Amino acid sequence: MPGADTEVDAEVAVLIVGGGPVGLTARALLERWGVRALLVEKHVELSPFPRSRLVNVRSMEIYRRLGLAAEITANAFAPEYGRVRFRDTLRGDDFATAAMVGVHAPVPESPAIGVVTSQDRLEPTLLAAADSPVRFGVELIDLVEEAGSVVAVLVDHRQGRGRETRVRARYVVAADGANSCVRRRLAIDTAGPGALGSFTTVVFDADLDRWRARQPAGVYFTAHGSFGPLYPEGGWSWFGPTPEDAAHVDWPDLVSRALGPGSGVRADVLRVQQWTMNAFVAERFRHGRILLAGDAAHAVPPIGGLGMNTGVADVHNLCWKLAGVLHGWAGPGLLETYETERHPVAHGTLRQSVANTRLMVQVLNRRRDQLEAGERASARVGLPWSERYFAQLGLVLGVGYRSAAVLGDDDGAPPEPCDSGTDYVPTTRPGHRMPHLWLTHGRSTLDAFGEWFTLLTPDPARWEQQSDAPWPLRVELLPEERLVSCGLRPHGALLVRPDGHIGARWRERPPNDAALRHAVSHVVSTTTRSTRPGGGR
Structure with missing residues (x-):
């Protein structure tokens, strides 16, 4: 266990734990402020899964300031994909649709416009945005606060070495996800509904353009799971509740059946990821010199695309404060305002995300009731929210x-x-x-x-x-x-x-x-x- 006189292998101003969009954004922001951070990520590379799909208008304002907005937009879908569509099957017609506010078209309230893009397209841009060191395949296994610093014990899993090193940091930013090792080691509890269920994302290739070419969307909600185009040049994902006995599921067959009877399409499955949909907020975002951000601080359902974007706003709030303290023109008490300011936002975001999920289910239930009542398949379903995508602009801006x-x-x-x-x-x-x-x-x-x-x-x-x-x-x-x-x-x-x-x-x-x-x-x-x-x- 590290102590006050612990010998360390390196010293840094800030140690960032977690190499997702939130950690990578924190690294870029700190470097812009003249603070050289060390980022460690337990996986050996950036995530190959699409995961988050929406970079909202506020995040794009932040990336605009970092000089990244043009590149992010160039790798993203065209604005007309900033829409959600509800269908009985992907092959069917829309029975409801709504534009994503600030993505489908510019809004007068911002000079930026959000984009639909997969997380695995966003992360390389964020990684290249700074020169501060990044160590993949390095896992944090322990950390202890000392006088004026934190000592982190890291294990290097690359090439099976398993070698331990110790790094002393003035501050630690934990952006290591909903299952945050840092949050668990600090015994920080969470509040909220908790786990909402087990879900699976299937990444696959198939020729589905004939069903979306004239009616593009970022997400197609159906009664058999949700479909989303991954990249402008091709690729798809299916997302839905994890079936029982998932280890023996024929995933290509499941996706093909989800496309609807008579589709004649056999999905070429590339990757399958099973995950838990969480809904919680950490009871505190700070433990001395250790600060939680992103999903480590608050995990929310993905409907409405608020999760990653809230994490980006977290570190935008935090990094200038860290820089001020480290450069000496701000007092350490400034860091207390990080939790004071962002904790209420996290709770508001959780409420809205849970409400978004219920609204989505409400639309699908209305459609089921409509069909069971014998109404014609072409009938529309009125959306229980405004044309603004899940009516969230007030929470974003x-x-x-x-x-x-x-x-x-x-x-x-x-x-x-x-x-x-x-x-x-x-x-x-x-x-x-x-x-x-x-x-x-x-x-x-x-x-x-x-x-x-x-x-x-x-x-x-x-x-x-x-x-x-x-x-x-x-x-x-x-x-x-x-x-x-x-x-x-x-x-x-x-x-x-x-x-x-x-x-x-x-x-x-x-x-x-x-x-x-x-x-x-x-x-x-x-x-x-x-x-x-x-x-x-």
Whole structure:
């Protein structure tokens, strides 16, 4: 067991455990912040399974900032695949359909557009996005906190060596999935429904274009499981409940029967993966210097595509805070706000994902009842939600944080808590994602944010004299025609955190020459107790 004077083989600022999209995104974000991390993944390579299929509009905003959006889009399906279709069989006609919001077509609330793409197409792009070391085939088996660090015991399984090494890290980010070894070793409990059942994903080749060419979709829900095209050039997946005696199932026959009687198609099965659909949120996201992210912190049903995307937003919230602490311009207390801000989001996401699953089942049940009542097969089924894909844009773009890293508005109102509603209403209230507004042709407010704090103001000269400080900060001109949208007057300002969420708002001129310094000091440290953006200590 490691101790205070443990000899170690390497020392790193951050150890990332888990090489899925969340861990790889954390690695890219930290490197952009000048923090070189070490990522370890127990599998010997990136996952060959498609798994997550949707990169939503908020994740694409984050990848746009990392310079990855164009490549991700180039490897993805065309926007018309951003739709779900309900059919009796894949060969049949739609009895219901809905567009995926922010994927099927651009939305005015964002400069980005989400994409339908398989996780095994996304991960290579994320892996290539940073140079920080990655060690595949290396499993974490133990970790112990010491004074000012964490010592992790790793086992290298490559070529059967089984050699143990010890790595000392200032912080550990556990992104090692729903069955997180790190969460189990820390004895962090979970809350929620838990395991919802055993499911199987079958990856197969078959010529099915004649049934989808004129009506493309990212997912086709049927009474015999769900089908999804994997890549623009071909390939399919089937997903459904795991049959009894799965070890003896003829998977090509099962998929062929699921396609419907008389299909005449024999599926060429390439891979089969059995997995458990989980629904839970970890009771805490932090244990000292160890922080949980992604499925390690919250596992949600896949219907609606919220799981991976919520994990990407986790590390987008976390990594600038880690960088600030490691670079010395933020206090360690800033990391406390990670759990404070993201825990409510995880619970809201879980509720919505469970609701999405019930809505999907409700549609299929309505169809069954309709057919049993003798209605014609061409009859439509009304969807129990709006045309927006499972009505989730409010949860994707409308999250509001309430923590010590957000100041109350200058009207005295406290920050608003996370809103898990399904409708998105842009707002510049502190704690919320800064709305997308065009600053100039082709340049969004979201393009102004990066590895720094941003002050958006129509009066830069008045505020720039306050910008000399140890933390990274840029003053950005806000066009006067955007004042009403932002709730500002001619000398007001918005302080935007590096993750694009508003930290403070002054509707009018600063109350004193130290207002900006006090505000950023409050955001990056828990020592400042004022909750008004103009306040002092």
